Amino acid sequence: MSIVNFIISQVMSDPGVLFGLIALFGLLLLRRPIEEIITGTTKTVIGYLILVAGVGLLQEACNPVSEWTKKILGVDGVIPQNFIIMGKVMAQYGTEVGLVVLIGFILNLVLARITPLKYIAITGHIMVIWASWIVGILAGTHITTTGMVITAGILCGLHYWLTPAAHHYFMKRNDRLTAEWSLYVPDVTGVAVASLLGKIVGNPDKRCDDIKVPKKLEWLRDTTVGIAIVATIFWLILGILAGKQSVEAVSNGKNWILFLIFLGAKFAGGLTVVIYGVRMLLAEIVPAFNGIATKLIPGAIAGLDYPTVYQFAPTAVFIGFIFNLLGGIAATLVMVAFKFPVIVLPAVWMNFWSGALIGTFADAYGGMRATVIICLILGFLVPFGWALAYPLSGVLAGSGAINDYTDVSTYSLIFQYIVKAFVH
Amino acid sequence: MNGRQISILTICAVGVGSSLMLKANARELLDRHKISAKITNSDMTTAKANETDIVITTPDIYSSIKGIKAKKIILLDNMVSKKELEEKLVPACKELLEK
Numbered sequence: 001m002s003i004v005n006f007i008i009s010q011v012m013s014d015p016g017v018l019f020g021l022i023a024l025f026g027l028l029l030l031r032r033p034i035e036e037i038i039t040g041t042t043k044t045v046i047g048y049l050i051l052v053a054g055v056g057l058l059q060e061a062c063n064p065v066s067e068w069t070k071k072i073l074g075v076d077g078v079i080p081q082n083f084i085i086m087g088k089v090m091a092q093y094g095t096e097v098g099l100v101v102l103i104g105f106i107l108n109l110v111l112a113r114i115t116p117l118k119y120i121a122i123t124g125h126i127m128v129i130w131a132s133w134i135v136g137i138l139a140g141t142h143i144t145t146t147g148m149v150i151t152a153g154i155l156c157g158l159h160y161w162l163t164p165a166a167h168h169y170f171m172k173r174n175d176r177l178t179a180e181w182s183l184y185v186p187d188v189t190g191v192a193v194a195s196l197l198g199k200i201v202g203n204p205d206k207r208c209d210d211i212k213v214p215k216k217l218e219w220l221r222d223t224t225v226g227i228a229i230v231a232t233i234f235w236l237i238l239g240i241l242a243g244k245q246s247v248e249a250v251s252n253g254k255n256w257i258l259f260l261i262f263l264g265a266k267f268a269g270g271l272t273v274v275i276y277g278v279r280m281l282l283a284e285i286v287p288a289f290n291g292i293a294t295k296l297i298p299g300a301i302a303g304l305d306y307p308t309v310y311q312f313a314p315t316a317v318f319i320g321f322i323f324n325l326l327g328g329i330a331a332t333l334v335m336v337a338f339k340f341p342v343i344v345l346p347a348v349w350m351n352f353w354s355g356a357l358i359g360t361f362a363d364a365y366g367g368m369r370a371t372v373i374i375c376l377i378l379g380f381l382v383p384f385g386w387a388l389a390y391p392l393s394g395v396l397a398g399s400g401a402i403n404d405y406t407d408v409s410t411y412s413l414i415f416q417y418i419v420k421a422f423v424h
Numbered sequence: 425m426n427g428r429q430i431s432i433l434t435i436c437a438v439g440v441g442s443s444l445m446l447k448a449n450a451r452e453l454l455d456r457h458k459i460s461a462k463i464t465n466s467d468m469t470t471a472k473a474n475e476t477d478i479v480i481t482t483p484d485i486y487s488s489i490k491g492i493k494a495k496k497i498i499l500l501d502n503m504v505s506k507k508e509l510e511e512k513l514v515p516a517c518k519e520l521l522e523k
Contacts (some may be wrong), residue, residue: 125440181504222488223437224469272469279440283465287448305441307482308504314484 015094016048019281022102026288040284047280048094054273055087061267064250065235066400068242069343073336077238078390080347080383080404082129087274088399089132093139100131100152105289107157112297119168120293121160121184121303124286125278130186131156133393133403137416140394141423155415163188164303170195176364177312184303186405186412187354190382194361194374201373202366208316208359210368217318223352224272230348232264239263306353313363320359320375325351327379334380335387342390344383350404351379358406378406385409392416430461430517433474435481435489439467442503446480449506450513459517477520480513495520 011017023044027037062079069077090097104127112120121127134152143151164182170191172179183191198204219225239247239260251259294300310317328346335343355375362370386402386409393402393416402408432450436442443465454461466474471489479494482503496516500508 122445123441124444219488222469224467275438275440275467276470279444279465279467282440282444283447286444287451290445290448291452304445304504305436307436307442308445310484311482311502 013095015090015098016045018095018098019048019285020045022098023284023288026285026292030288030291043280044284047277047283048090049277051087051274051277051281052091054270054275054277055084055091057266057270057273058084058087059270061231061235061263061270062400064247064263065238065345068238068246071246072238072241073339073343075340076342076390076398077400078342078344078386078402079400080344080386080402081271081349082133082403082405083271083274083278084399084401085136085396085403086125086129086132086278088396088401089136089139090128092395093132093135096139096145096149096152097128097131097135099149100135100156101127103149103153104131104156104160105293107154108160109293109296111157111161112300117161117165118297118300119161119164119182119303120297120300121164122286122290122293123184123303123305124282124289126184126186126305127156127160128278128282129403130159133396133408133412136396137392137394137419138423140397141419143423159186160184160303164301167191167303168301170361171309174361174364177309177361180301181308182301182303183306183309183357185306185353185357186407187357188407189410190354190358190378190406191361193378194358194370195365197374198362198364198366198370200366202362202368202370204365204367204370206367206369208313208319208363208368208371211315213315213318223349224268226352227271227348228265228268230346231267232261234345235264235267236260306357309360310356313360316359316363316368316371317356318359319368319371320355320357320362321352322355323372323375324355324358324379327376327381328383331380331383335383340387342387344386344390344402347383347404354382354404354406355379382406382409385413389413389416392420394419428460428521430459430478430520431476432461432463432478432480433471433476433494434463434465435468435471435479435485436465436503437468437485439465439470443467443481446500446503446509449509450480453506453510453513454517457514457517459514459521461517478513478516480509 020041024041027040112118138148166188168182171177247256359371362374390402391397434443434446447463447465475493478496480498483499498512
């Protein structure tokens with residue numbers, strides 16, 4: 001018994017070790033050479049440590065934002081960024097998240113095997129982000145750890161299975177898209193609105209690709225650079241509004257304007273470190289998962305990542321991003337003007353990923369007019385759902401960050417209200 | 425196979441999703457053709473810091489990482505297609521191994 005106890009309390013309680021073991025198991029199953037098993041397992045463990053270090057850096061850059069918005073407007077300022085959500089929950093509940101992803105993955109395989117819906121999610125980082133989100137919400141209640149892991153595992157299993165099914169419904173009904181694969185991205189809301197409304201508001205014969213986007217704007221696709229620039233601008237505005245004194249209180253003697261500029265860069269840097277950690281953490285696990293899943297479920301339809309569909313409407317990707325971002329900026333201004341209890345800052349990151357995805361579907365179903373109208377409307381409306389979700393996000397409430405998929409504003413929000421009403 | 429290992433870098437925008445899928449697809453393909461390779465996935469912001477034999481990415485990403493140090497650049501029009509990957513990657517590997 002004491003050995004079992006030792007393993008559980010000392011070995012498994014370190015999330016890096018749990019992920020290392022999963023990688024080791026996956027590499028053994030794939031019969032990789034011994035040197036690759038050693039490097040792969042080691043890198044996975046170190047990936048977790050890098051991720052946690054990145055969260056610290058992000059925290060330093062984020063904390064003043066909430067403080068200053070509180071000082072200026074008397075309300076909470078929230079940054080929409082799913083990797084912050086993942087990092088924060090992983091740093092505190094890493095083992096639980098690892099187990100939830102594992103349970104969810106196995107449940108997804110079982111459901112795809114025994115039902116006619118042959119869908120499997122294989123976008124590893126989003127699977128971990130969604131598991132972190134659910135664990136973050138449930139960890140704020142009095143539910144036991146075992147209960148939380150099982151509940152979140154079942155919810156994630158259903159999510160991994162049904163999300164690609166929902167996307168595939170809209171993908172296979174349009175010749176401009178494809179029936180060959182599907183998506184595992186929590187943007188069913190955006191895709192459904194784009195597909196259903198696109199037909200009504202748009203003209204499918206006039207597509208985005210009929211116009212040319214200037215080559216000079218392509219650098220904006222490098223989201224790390226985009227984030228750094230926008231973050232710096234916002235930190236500057238907020239810091240200047242909060243005043244020299246408030247900034248100097250935390251700047252440790254550095255010139256306050258320079259401090260603000262570097263804080264924006266620190267945010268982008270922290271985000272890059274977190275993502276670097278995630279990459280190392282998943283580099284061995286995801287290919288192993290993919291191998292197992294495709295072997296066990298012949299004819300399975302894989303739920304893949306955002307950019308796999310961008311090829312179907314390359315110009316809509318850009319137009320979708322720009323109008324989604326404009327909608328998001330308008331939402332922030334409206335929240336400030338009407339003194340909302342929570343102010344959601346423009347997302348930028350997800351304005352690109354979701355905006356481009358919504359644009360691709362809107363363009364396929366309703367051409368350029370649909371792309372512009374729908375991306376603008378969703379970019380504007382969705383952040384209000386995030387603002388409602390923020391105080392209900394369990395241990396993440398008060399963290400200064402919110403999960404930023406379009407689905408967070410719909411069924412996830414309903415789930416959060418249910419948790420608040422029934423689980424204490 | 426002559427014992428030499430080829431280094432391959434798969435690149436997507438953030439380096440955690442599509443590049444990992446490309447890595448898994450390339451791994452499966454090269455195992456089938458018995459070509460030994462070290463495959464790493466990366467993002468477009470930091471990719472240029474690497475030196476590698478082969479880069480696999482899409483044309484839109486490549487426009488942001490031009491000048492990357494690689495002997496061969498493979499651009500996929502459809503990043504999901506295993507057939508396109510096979511048609512472009514296997515001849516490139518064989519050519520490098522013959523040198």
